[in-house]
Amino acid sequence: MAKRSARLEADPAFRPHEAPREGNVRNPERARRDILAAARQEFAAYGLAGARVDRIAEKAGLNKRMLYYYFDSKSGLFTAVLEAVYAELCDLAEQLDFETGAPSLLLGRLVELLFDHYDRHPDTITLLNSENLHGARHLAASPRLKQMSPAFRQRLARLIARGEADGSFRPGIDPVDLYLSIVGQIYFVQSNAATLSLFFGRDLTRRRVRTAWRRHVREMTLRAVCRPESLEV
């Protein structure tokens, strides 16, 4: 049917659900994955209220009934999508070794790492906005989230400690505050790119502008955190 052509084609590794062909093959894992990918796309594009279960099923190339089989409800599906988003966010910290190298350099790299993450996964933003609109109700009910953050926070604290120790960072920096300041700038500009571009007459979605913004956030952060002497470069 025409439905197959409506599949999501963003994922390069994507292959239609019914492909194998030897009799409607049972591949539960893949069905789950397809549904989740389709749902993520839909929720990111329209928000929780604006998302349509029919469209998700169509994008996933599966019967609508299957969404309920695997995820219970639209709400359950949204929760699953959010968990995936959070898992990605937590993986981030592990991509950087905070133990070796100059703290100020590492901090700069962290900013870039975060920026690039939101740049590559812009749907993260609309998904989190949706969840916040609903008071984080879904995450609050999700048991998986609970053990996610501590690792993240610890690593950041360790970086700050090293920076303070070697005198390159100002004293008294709070890891959470620092994180919020960095991500706040990154997140806000991407989240509100449409209205801000209109308001300031500067297209904030253009590559070049984005790159400049990436540099700006790093500099803002370093200037605010590091001792002046350690920035003489």
Next chain:
Amino acid sequence: MAKRSARLEADPAFRPHEAPREGNVRNPERARRDILAAARQEFAAYGLAGARVDRIAEKAGLNKRMLYYYFDSKSGLFTAVLEAVYAELCDLAEQLDFETGAPSLLLGRLVELLFDHYDRHPDTITLLNSENLHGARHLAASPRLKQMSPAFRQRLARLIARGEADGSFRPGIDPVDLYLSIVGQIYFVQSNAATLSLFFGRDLTRRRVRTAWRRHVREMTLRAVCRPESLEV
């Protein structure tokens, strides 16, 4: 009727539409105002897609038909709400005199001014998020918005120029970049307070935490913008 009890009670100055009772009827200006207030509340609480026209009418204490009489459509109503939000934002800049006083002091005051605005009008955030989810489609179609921003930007540029001139600011600060950095931090934490609070185990909505955050943003900004010497306080 039961309708009256469902009125919006958030706005302290709010008085039900039929209240005065001295000739129950006919007050177009007030009807418009009531509808707009109710709509703003509803859109802020549920987003554009999640908002319900019936609820808005009920909150406004008016017949549902009146929403269409005054604002054409749900979409037109949303546009009107957004215009109000933007008008408030633009009024902000005029509340501060950037011509007299030490630039670094004024910059600090600006941060506080912006913070307090989002603090007093938290609905601004969810409304703007909704608009961005929809690609700023409503604002793009609104002629009123066009001439709103220039004033805002000019005043900021003037402050930076003065700061550079008297040597208190680093050179090369871009007014738009600076604005985005400041508001980004303010906006993000308030917008994502629900998920962040959960994630970091720190209730970011508490008054004391908010006040600390206000101070943090001001310091971050000043440290990043001002020359070290001019901050010896």
Next chain:
Amino acid sequence: MAKRSARLEADPAFRPHEAPREGNVRNPERARRDILAAARQEFAAYGLAGARVDRIAEKAGLNKRMLYYYFDSKSGLFTAVLEAVYAELCDLAEQLDFETGAPSLLLGRLVELLFDHYDRHPDTITLLNSENLHGARHLAASPRLKQMSPAFRQRLARLIARGEADGSFRPGIDPVDLYLSIVGQIYFVQSNAATLSLFFGRDLTRRRVRTAWRRHVREMTLRAVCRPESLEV
């Protein structure tokens, strides 16, 4: 207001309702006429159910409330329009003198007269169709209609009598039957021009095709009614 420009401009003698200008002048007759003209246009274009009271008021350049003031209801307005349509139809017969001239010639002229009437007043057709869809309910309730037809019928009977008497018509022609056969052909082709054109691949609305059809109906009628000898031309 913009409303004025939306006035019906078909009527060449049309002048906007508020024109006289010396204080919103009271001109009840004109208001009635304007409303009636607008209603006729609207009912003809959309049928009774499809017609919109708002559009009629707008076309008439008057407040909607006035429609009710003058015509009680949408239904009353439709009745008034129908009465006007019938009055025109009855005037028709009086435009032809059936007493002098060759009956076969007069019959031919009658066909042309009827054809031209429906040609000049195509709205007559959709209006009558609407009324028939509703079982002629409005006309049945209208006292004015009662005395309209007899004259029409009598005149036609007189023509047939003369034709029979001088031997040019076949005997036994019923005036009503004859009328129905003539108008049936005229009416049907105009009423169903859209579907028939599509079905037969022949654009029945073109002037030339319409003219040919006019001739065809006259010939069909004459051949069917007149004795062969009296058609030797």
Next chain:
Amino acid sequence: MAKRSARLEADPAFRPHEAPREGNVRNPERARRDILAAARQEFAAYGLAGARVDRIAEKAGLNKRMLYYYFDSKSGLFTAVLEAVYAELCDLAEQLDFETGAPSLLLGRLVELLFDHYDRHPDTITLLNSENLHGARHLAASPRLKQMSPAFRQRLARLIARGEADGSFRPGIDPVDLYLSIVGQIYFVQSNAATLSLFFGRDLTRRRVRTAWRRHVREMTLRAVCRPESLEV
């Protein structure tokens, strides 16, 4: 429920959707058929604009949602009804063998065939009137209609050719013109029976009157088409 009693009872062969009861459910073909029958009845009775989707669903004994499941929209439903009407009309021509028998006799039979069709399917008329009110928009968009007419027209042309060849028909008869003249008389009287009956004081819906009209149309047609000599009966 009370719903069942509201079923359409005009069609004698009609049986309620849930009737069989042996496994109450799941009969898509029948559901489609029931909806179509109910819609045809409703559209014929009230026109396109006057028809109510709720009533159609109720008559069909199905949930309103199903109309959209099967036919997309009210408009799509109307198109489907029209296609059925046209299919019936096209089947007509095939019910008569135009190759054998006297052409004048066949022509008379054709008139009767057409008359009887509109007599048995009076809804055809109001449905076509509705479609014409809307400029044949639905048929124009329907691909199925395109290949319907040619057969019809060819067969009629063949009859005329035979009549001309054996000298019983006058020369120069156009098949489409002939068809329009015949159907015009039939269609008009049935379509406008309500107003005409009122106007002429003759109840055109009575059986006897209808039969007389059937004879009249046949005679009108034969007299107009056939050579006088071939009608000496």
Next chain:
DNA sequence: GATGAATGAGGGTTCATTCAT
């Protein structure tokens, strides 16, 4: 005579969800 504001019932359509197979 004339008006803008207001109404409640109901318009077509779509929603997330479940049934029977």
Next chain:
DNA sequence: GATGAATGAACCCTCATTCAT
């Protein structure tokens, strides 16, 4: 595991009509 068919509540919006001035 997977499906097409079915549901009822609710969606946004529009209707003809009337109120108060």
